Amino acid sequence: MHSFTEENYLKAIYKLQETNGEVVATSALAQVMEVHAPSVTDMLKRMAGKKLVTYQKSKGVKLTERGRQVAVGIIRNHRLWEVFLVDKLGYKWDEVHDLAEQLEHIHTEDLTNKLDKFLGFPKADPHGDPIPDANGVLPKSKAVLLSTLKVGEEGMFTGVTDHTPAFLNYLDKAGISLGNNIKVKAIEEFDQTYTLQIKSNKEIIISNKVANGILVN
């Protein structure tokens, strides 16, 4: 129905709208899509023609309701495939993104739903990101950055904001896994280094950069 490229643009616009507000700039899209600005302008015109976005010259772009539905469908599919790769094929959480980036575009409603069922209707992907339901409803998460906690506060590790293999790998090495309870024991004033207690036993020290990549509930 839609090309891989269109679907990737839709996803990118959706995510930019979620994090940076209603209307998305050409330059922001160009950066995410790793193309040059004129390519984006071009693409937006074509997508506007297909009623996937509303585009006003020099005033940015928004998804239409149809565009939003397609985007969320792709995200659903992406996350389900990631669960499949990790739970069934034995991939590690830092290895699945690129494959899922391809698999997400192989989607019929039926396939996605059968996959969902086969996987036991998971609520989240291997990175803790919520999986939209079959109607495109994505539960609003109330997770907060670990870096917003005060000394003495704690929460459960439920997601990451940094999805790079490098970061995920670091967490593995540090022994911090999704679902772990994390308590802030101390925050060094000089450089915002955090001393954490993981699962009420092991204590570790992480940088502020790492604390900004971790979401807790």
Next chain:
Amino acid sequence: MHSFTEENYLKAIYKLQETNGEVVATSALAQVMEVHAPSVTDMLKRMAGKKLVTYQKSKGVKLTERGRQVAVGIIRNHRLWEVFLVDKLGYKWDEVHDLAEQLEHIHTEDLTNKLDKFLGFPKADPHGDPIPDANGVLPKSKAVLLSTLKVGEEGMFTGVTDHTPAFLNYLDKAGISLGNNIKVKAIEEFDQTYTLQIKSNKEIIISNKVANGILVN
């Protein structure tokens, strides 16, 4: 690495070489690929440039060793995905072809091998077609058409030559499944209609057309 289109051409050339001999004609490829002849000529030139085929103007095309390897890899992937769709997701054998036609192009050596392992190293796909091993070796089948059997002879149903949903559906309805023992009880001289005994009980009558779609061992 290679585009979906290239991979589909490689598969088509491979299959035509298997059934119609060494060298493949532009027109034959055009028919299989459902494009017009000049598109094929064009594509063959590009593929020859990439050393996937050897192409001589007006003299047809052959796969190079590299081309053959890629083609068999895609076929391996296609058949493994079909097994996944049927065995794990619950699709019927007449529903999986088009999906596998897409999924086959999502392949890294690692993914294919992990999928193979997850599925328990299946020997054949849901249509009885053999699955090439990780080294690209495809076991030569010695199955024969049911229509070559004489009255009184029997064999096990191990594959089809007609992969259309219509035919597969017909077999379902007729109650003939892969693995069934089939014995030829009678052949009507007038129109080559076959009377078969399935699994040493039920007797059914099939047309010559159907007998030509069934492979037995």
Next chain:
DNA sequence: AAATTAAATTAGATTAGCCTAATTTTACTT
């Protein structure tokens, strides 16, 4: 061997998605 038919190639276009260079529009400073 010549004529006819069939198969394949060349020529010239089109579309999606990308590019660079030039220009225009919008935003930010002084």
Next chain:
DNA sequence: AAGTAAAATTAGGCTAATCTAATTTAATTT
């Protein structure tokens, strides 16, 4: 309000994969 910087668009081109129409090459028939 004018000037400068940043963002976006336009203009013009490229490649992969397709098409139709015209031409050439190969195969078949007389």
